Amino acid sequence: MQNEIKDSPKTKKSRKQLVIYLIIITAMLYFIIFDNYGLIKRFSIQKENEQKRTDILNEIKVKDSLKREMHKTEFDSNEIERIAREKYGMIKQGEKVIVFE
Secondary structure: OOOOOOOOHHHHHHHHHHHHHHHHHHHHHHHHHHOOOOHHHHHHHHHHHHHHHHHHHHHHHHHHHHHHHHHHHHHOHHHHHHHHHHHHOOOOOOOOOOOOO
């Protein structure tokens, strides 16, 4: 029994400190990663934000396209004529309509 190494009070104190530090570090890491304001939440919000920006850009493109089409239907006589012929079946005077079935 004389060969047993006994822990000195300093060693016991340093082990306690190490355990306390590990608990504190583990708690901090948990809050940094998993908390409501943690990294996982931040990344999911960032991904959602990028998706919304993409959606906004697509909607802007659609809006611009509709504005161009609206402008053409208001001011372009060729476009107005095309719509009148296709949608309403109108023809110019002296034209003959040939219907394909």
